[in-house]
Amino acid sequence: MVTTLHGTPVVPGLAWAPALVVATGVPDEAVRRYGDGGHADDAAALAAYDAAVAAVADGFRTKAAAADGATAGVLTASAGLATDRGLRAAVRKNLRAGQPLLTAVDHAVEQFVTVFTGMGGLMAERVTDLRDIRSRIVARLVGEPEPGVSMPSTPTVLVASDLAPADTAGLDPRVVIALVTERGGPTSHTAIIARQLAIPCVVGAAGVVEAAAGRRLLVDGATGAIELDPEQVDAARRVALDAEERAALGAxxxxxxxxxxxxxxxxxxxxxxxxxxxxxxxxxxxxxxxxxxxxxxxxxxxxxxxxxxxxxxxxxxxxxxxxxxxxxxxxxxxxxxxxxxxxxxxxxxxxxxxxxxxxxxxxxxxxxxxxxxxxxxxxxxxxxxxxxxxxxxxxxxxxxxxxxxxxxxxxxxxxxxxxxxxxxxxxxxxxxxxxxxxxxxxxxxxxxxxxxxxxxxxxxxxxxxxxxxxxxxxxxxxxxxxxxxxxxxxxxxxxxxxxxxxxxxxxxxxxxxxxxxxxxxxxxxxxxxxxxxxxxxxxxxxxxxxxxxxxxxxxxxxxxxxxxx
Structure with missing residues (x-):
């Protein structure tokens, strides 16, 4: 029997390919090596934070300039969130309380995560963005590349706990042929950008990150079904039929x-x-x-x-x-x-x-x-x-x-x-x-x-x-x-x-x-x-x-x- 997981369908279509499970974050070794950063004082630490934030925001704006529609808007909003004065004030307060820079950043972000989560509704959507921004700022501080999706060279089903706007905005639909996430709903940023890219997408699929590693997935964006290691001949036949139907629709x-x-x-x-x-x-x-x-x-x-x-x-x-x-x-x-x-x-x-x-x-x-x-x-x-x-x-x-x-x-x-x-x-x-x-x-x-x-x-x-x-x-x-x-x-x-x-x-x-x-x-x-x-x-x-x-x-x-x- 083929194991099948289920999520919320977002973009219809069938896709069959190996899973690429994305884990975002900064290597622990780089964080340990950075330590307290060796900054002379709070002002120097805050200056380092400002420089990292500026680089992250510029990265968002550059991607926004190359995008259009809702994708560009989402990325521009992320640039604004990265440079938010309230977030900077929280970092400065933590530094003055004696926290090292990375800890100050982490605590400041989690403070806003708690606030946004408590607000619920649309503001809770920004929690994924906040944590992505934190990872990018930390990466800049410790001298690592900003985390995110490394574009595969062969067709792949991208699987993640969640995807930040900067990750989904840069996807190439020729190689990322489907998206599956554990979190999010049909109106999340991932769902909206997947529709713009017109690739099959399923969100809210509990357990998919752990289950998908090393497996080939058949993703049905119309029903929300994700089949793990389906029978190859049958999967290829179903995908070919779906491709024919989609080609007809494209005309x-x-x-x-x-x-x-x-x-x-x-x-x-x-x-x-x-x-x-x-x-x-x-x-x-x-x-x-x-x-x-x-x-x-x-x-x-x-x-x-x-x-x-x-x-x-x-x-x-x-x-x-x-x-x-x-x-x-x-x-x-x-x-x-x-x-x-x-x-x-x-x-x-x-x-x-x-x-x-x-x-x-x-x-x-x-x-x-x-x-x-x-x-x-x-x-x-x-x-x-x-x-x-x-x-x-x-x-x-x-x-x-x-x-x-x-x-x-x-x-x-x-x-x-x-x-x-x-x-x-x-x-x-x-x-x-x-x-x-x-x-x-x-x-x-x-x-x-x-x-x-x-x-x-x-x-x-x-x-x-x-x-x-x-x-x-x-x-x-x-x-x-x-x-x-x-x-x-x-x-x-x-x-x-x-x-x-x-x-x-x-x-x-x-x-x-x-x-x-x-x-x-x-x-x-x-x-x-x-x-x-x-x-x-x-x-x-x-x-x-x-x-x-x-x-x-x-x-x-x-x-x-x-x-x-």
């Missing part, structure tokens, strides 16, 4: 519609001009999520209206021709995306604090200036521009935001990330022109579960029936109002779940551009009625796994019936 060129002709707008998530240009070259009908905050994570002061307008215009311009539109999200700053000029550094629980639209309650000018810049960019490029606000919880918030947006001649919408907004979707749509469901946060807030806690990965799964019920409620409100309701969270990139979302009444899906062809091809192979049947089965299921299995069984049966129709 899809749009437009998005079901087999019986129901239109479904397939849109791209972008973060900057480079990712916008890449998306515009693909088979997308526009942008469903322009994450404006990712361009400002490393800014100490707010960009001027003119500077913002230039950046936004560069993103809007590739979509000026044809009938494509761009949905711009106003600053979703706060929690795991701190911005120096906007967010509050000392909140007890940032995930439930002043983030997103709530920043404008304290500094209304921040929103007004951004809307002015978006309006100027839209006028300059002629692109059909929609604007939506994140973290909207009440109808009054939606009304006030819509008034401000429409005063500038733009279409106004809000994100459905908070359960209260989903429950009030009819009333929200009386105030705005469209809704966009952010499944990442909606799942976290609905299930009251930290997205990065692997023990709770079953709760942070967007297939949770409670989450699907809220999506159905929101989509039904859109149908009654005759207004569009889209999904821009990571759930939209799952081809199977995309069919369920369309069956629930969602009219558009926005995702990493690498996922568009697979989603479009899957939707084009089945009818709207079949999507609705899959949606009913998923809603009736008791667990995410059961919902996924029910939808997959129906999809398989429908695909086999298709030639006879």
């Amino acid at each position: 899809w060129e749009g437009p998005g519609r079901t087999a019986d002709g129901r239109p479904v707008s397939l849109l791209a998530n972008v973060a900057d001009p480079a990712s916008a240009a890449a998306a515009a070259a693909g088979p997308v009908q526009g942008v469903g999520l322009f994450r404006t905050e990712l361009g400002f994570l490393d800014r100490a002061s707010e960009p001027s209206v003119a500077e913002q307008a230039d950046i936004y215009a560069d993103v809007l311009a590739p979509f000026a021709a044809g009938e494509r539109h761009v949905v711009v999200r106003t600053l979703d700053a706060g929690s795991d995306k701190p911005i120096a000029f906007a967010t509050h550094p000392d909140e007890d629980n940032p995930a439930l604090g002043v983030r997103g639209l709530r920043l404008s309650f304290i500094d209304h000018g921040l929103l007004e200036r951004q809307l002015d810049a978006i309006a100027e960019a839209a006028k300059r490029t002629g692109t059909d521009t929609w604007v939506m606000a994140p973290m909207v919880a009440t109808v009054d918030e939606a009304r006030d935001f819509a008034t401000a947006v429409r005063a500038r001649g733009l279409r106004a919408g809000v994100m459905i990330e908070v359960p209260s907004a989903a429950l009030l979707a009819d009333r929200m749509l009386a105030e705005v022109d469209f809704l966009s469901i952010g499944t990442n946060d909606l799942t976290q807030y609905t299930m009251a579960a930290d997205r990065m806690c692997s023990d709770l990965a079953h709760l942070t799964d967007p297939w949770q029936p409670a989450v699907l019920q809220l999506v159905a409620l929101t989509a039904a409100a859109g149908q009654r109002a005759g207004k569009p309701v889209g999904v821009c969270g990571e759930a939209a990139a799952d081809p199977l779940l995309a069919c369920v979302l369309v069956g629930l009444g969602v009219t558009s899906l926005s995702m990493a551009v690498a996922a568009v062809r697979a989603v479009g091809a899957r939707l084009g192979a089945i009818t709207l009625a079949q999507c609705q049947e899959m949606a009913r089965a998923a809603l009736a299921a008791p667990t995410p796994a059961a919902a996924r299995d029910a939808a997959r069984s129906l999809a398989t049966a429908q695909r086999h019936q298709q030639p006879e129709e």
